Amino acid sequence: MTVGIVAGIGGFFALLLIIAESKLMNYGECTITINDKKKITEKGGSSLLTTLNNNKIFLSSACGGRGSCGFCKCKILKGGGPLLPTELPFLDEREKKDMVRLACQVKVKEDISIEIPEDIFAIQEFAGKVTSIKDMTYDIKELTIELTMPKEIEFKAGQYVQFVAPRYEKSRQSVTRAYSISSNPDHIKFIELIVRKVPDGLCTTYIHDYLKEGDTVNFTGPFGDFLIQDTHKDMIFIAGGSGKAPIKSMLEYLKAHKSKRKMTYLFGARTEKDLYHVELMKKLEDDLEHFEFVPILSKPDEGSKWSGKTGYIMPFLKEFIGKPENTEAYLCGSPGMIDAVIKELHNLKISEEQIFFDPFS
Amino acid sequence: MELNVFILFMAAIFTSNILLTNFLGMCSYLSVSRQIESSLGLGFAVFFVMTCTTALNYVVYYFVLVPLDIVYLQYIIFIIVIAAFVQLIEMVIERLSPVLYYSLGIFLPLITVNCAILGVSLFMVIRNYSFIQSVTFGAGSGIGWLLAILALAGIRQKVNDTFVPAGLRGAGLSLIITGIMALGFIGFSGIAVIQ
Numbered sequence: 001m002t003v004g005i006v007a008g009i010g011g012f013f014a015l016l017l018i019i020a021e022s023k024l025m026n027y028g029e030c031t032i033t034i035n036d037k038k039k040i041t042e043k044g045g046s047s048l049l050t051t052l053n054n055n056k057i058f059l060s061s062a063c064g065g066r067g068s069c070g071f072c073k074c075k076i077l078k079g080g081g082p083l084l085p086t087e088l089p090f091l092d093e094r095e096k097k098d099m100v101r102l103a104c105q106v107k108v109k110e111d112i113s114i115e116i117p118e119d120i121f122a123i124q125e126f127a128g129k130v131t132s133i134k135d136m137t138y139d140i141k142e143l144t145i146e147l148t149m150p151k152e153i154e155f156k157a158g159q160y161v162q163f164v165a166p167r168y169e170k171s172r173q174s175v176t177r178a179y180s181i182s183s184n185p186d187h188i189k190f191i192e193l194i195v196r197k198v199p200d201g202l203c204t205t206y207i208h209d210y211l212k213e214g215d216t217v218n219f220t221g222p223f224g225d226f227l228i229q230d231t232h233k234d235m236i237f238i239a240g241g242s243g244k245a246p247i248k249s250m251l252e253y254l255k256a257h258k259s260k261r262k263m264t265y266l267f268g269a270r271t272e273k274d275l276y277h278v279e280l281m282k283k284l285e286d287d288l289e290h291f292e293f294v295p296i297l298s299k300p301d302e303g304s305k306w307s308g309k310t311g312y313i314m315p316f317l318k319e320f321i322g323k324p325e326n327t328e329a330y331l332c333g334s335p336g337m338i339d340a341v342i343k344e345l346h347n348l349k350i351s352e353e354q355i356f357f358d359p360f361s
Numbered sequence: 362m363e364l365n366v367f368i369l370f371m372a373a374i375f376t377s378n379i380l381l382t383n384f385l386g387m388c389s390y391l392s393v394s395r396q397i398e399s400s401l402g403l404g405f406a407v408f409f410v411m412t413c414t415t416a417l418n419y420v421v422y423y424f425v426l427v428p429l430d431i432v433y434l435q436y437i438i439f440i441i442v443i444a445a446f447v448q449l450i451e452m453v454i455e456r457l458s459p460v461l462y463y464s465l466g467i468f469l470p471l472i473t474v475n476c477a478i479l480g481v482s483l484f485m486v487i488r489n490y491s492f493i494q495s496v497t498f499g500a501g502s503g504i505g506w507l508l509a510i511l512a513l514a515g516i517r518q519k520v521n522d523t524f525v526p527a528g529l530r531g532a533g534l535s536l537i538i539t540g541i542m543a544l545g546f547i548g549f550s551g552i553a554v555i556q
Contacts, residue, residue: 005431009421009438013445017452024452 033078033113042108048080049103058123059116060223061162062178065104069178071223072103079112123221126153126161130215131190136276139197140242141208142182144190145217152188153221155181157228157253158246158330158358161191161221165206177203180332180358181222182245184252196242226332226358228253233354234327235261236320238313238341240268243332244277246358250330255287262290264320268313271301294320314344324349331357364490366497373501376550379477380509381543386477390510391535393468400514401507403468408503410450410472411481414443415499418482419492432486439482447473477506513538 027044032051034040040055049065049072052058063069070090076099083091087102106112128145136142147153160180167174183192197208211217228235228250237247247265254263269275274297281293296313300306309316321327329345331338338357345355379385386407393403418439426432451469455462472478481502485495516538525534 002431002434005429006434006437006441009425010441013441017445017448020449020452024456 027109030108031111032108033111035115035118036113044108044110046108047104048074048076048101048106048108048112048114051108052103056125057116057120058125058162058220058223059103059120061104061176062160063104064176067102067105070102073100074103075099075115076101076106077113077115079110080106080114081109122154123223124150124153125218125220126150127216127218128191130211130213130217133211133213136194137274139208140276141195141197143193143195143207143211144183145193145219146190148216153191154188155185155191155222157185157249158226159222159224160246160358161193161219162223163193163203163207164218164220165203168206168210170205171202175202175206176220177201178223179242180224180226180245180249182248184249184256186253186256194242194245194248224358226330226356228330229328229356231328232261234322235263235330236317236327237263237265237330238268238317239265239330239332240337241274241333243358243360246332247330248277248280251284251288251291255284260289262322263288264292264294266313266316266320267293267295269295269297270299271297272304272306273301292320313341317341317344318348321348321350325351327354329355331355333360335359364494366493369490369494370497370501373498374505374508375546378505378509378546379480379502380506381539381546383477383480384543385480386475386506389468389471389475390506390513390539391532393471394510394514394517394535397511397514397518400510403471404507404510406468406472407475407477407506407510408500410443410447410469411478411503411506412496412500413450414439414446414478415481415485416492416496417442417446419485419490419495422482422486435483435486436479439479443478443482444473477502509539509542512542 025045029041030044032040032042032048034057040051040057042051042054046054047065049059049061059074060071061069062071065072067086073090073095080101083096083101084105087105090102091100126147127149128147130143131146132142132144134142158180160178162176162178165171165175165177179193179195181191182194183190195204195207198204226246237250239247244267251263251265254261265281267275267281275295278293278295285291285293294309294316296309296311296316297306298310298312300310327350329341329350331341333341338359342355342357346352373379376382380387380390389403389407394400421438421442422432422435426435426438447469451462454469481499484490485498490498513535517535520534520538529537
């Protein structure tokens with residue numbers, strides 16, 4: 001009797017909520033007009049980012065649509081509702097005036113008209129076969145993925161792809177994470193990725209502990225505007241850990257195109273165990289006319305034979321910057337590290353326009 | 362003698378403030394009182410949900426539980442009613458006002474498990490309030506809770522600019538401030554008693 005009454009009351013409220021959801025959350029068919037040319041009609045209720053993805057239009061999004069990276073910006077000319085507090089941290093005054101929004105935060109509840117860069121239409125979904133998985137360090141692996149569908153990719157050095165980890169033992173849903181391409185863009189039949197294992201990271205755990213050579217993987221891309229600038233200025237690269245990926249891609253591209261620019265790569269690590277691709281970097285030093293690789297260890301193991309630089313990167317920056325007005329800085333790493341380095345670069349008189357970075361999100 | 366609803370309303374806000382005299386709803390009170398804006402959002406949400414769920418629970422109690430002689434189920438039923446109402450309101454706000462949803466809606470799941478909401482419904486039964494008295498008491502308690510969290514948020518923002526010993530930072534100092542505020546509110550206790 002008691003159980004029946006509780007179940008009855010609970011059931012009544014559950015039914016009420018189901019009815020409310022079907023009525024309140026039903027936005028009907030909505031039309032998204034893109035660049036005044038392409039029209040998409042979809043059932044409303046999902047985020048704009050998801051709706052576009054469902055229609056094979058892939059806006060950049062490193063965080064998988066959680067509103068924490070701020071990459072999925074697009075102009076919304078009509079519809080989309082008011083600007084939300086969750087978007088404010090990612091938009092400056094100019095963007096707010098230009099009606100720029102985060103596609104992952106905008107829900108499609110009505111007809112919407114948007115504007116996106118034309119080159120986004122070039123972004124595709126790829127399938128590939130993992131041909132090699134190499135241990136770089138105790139927590140970093142390098143994957144080589146041979147493209148199977150389509151068989152070729154066009155990208156620029158510094159860009160990234162969004163890797164899709166399927167459902168597996170430790171993740172009940174498929175997750176998407178961004179990883180920079182570490183191979184030379186001249187190689188269009190395969191890509192390389194450098195992935196550091198994040199403790200409890202759903203995607204990195206899949207790559208490190210579950211992915212095997214021969215497996216088929218899916219990714220979307222290429223994305224990003226962390227690119228080599230077409231100038232003759234000196235280049236200083238600053239990145240540690242898996243932040244080496246886009247830098248390696250840039251260096252290999254610059255080598256292939258016989259660049260004569262002066263380049264320095266400061267690679268910050270903790271101990272010798274965190275160093276990798278050292279031989280490759282030495283070879284690049286030989287092949288490139290003006291390139292120097294500078295590994296810096298913050299805590300070399302006691303009793304190790306480390307004869308290189310010791311400490312943090314910051315104090316060494318000055319040593320490698322000749323003329324600040326003739327130097328471009330390329331940074332890749334955690335937002336905290338990037339903020340700190342940018343502050344130091346400003347102190348060294350390198351202007352905002354000459355600093356390019358790719359923060360991990 | 363029938364308790365005057367105006368006196369009941371003022372007593373619920375000041376002399377019998379649900380938070381400062383019964384210490385109910387402390388967890389969200391302590392965790393969302395760092396900034397005035399967010400405490401205002403949560404306070405309004407508590408006021409709204411408290412008023413509506415007291416009315417709903419009154420109807421459920423006297424028209425369902427009493428006739429069926431199952432008043433011993435009041436705890437579980439009240440919680441079901443509160444949870445369902447909060448879910449429903451969340452949907453309505455999301456549909457009608459995305460901006461309000463993002464400023465107030467995010468607090469709604471917190472309120473589902475706020476013991477002050479359940480506490481007001483239980484007091485309504487214990488004290489044999491009428492429907493009007495119950496709604497008045499719910500609204501007054503909501504305003505009282507809003508007043509308390511707003512006062513704490515204001516004080517905490519001031520305290521941020523001063524030196525606080527490391528061991529007292531955060532919850533420690535907040536509880537001391539709450540205790541002092543409660544002592545202050547005792548000053549109102551001669552005005553009206555509803556216990």
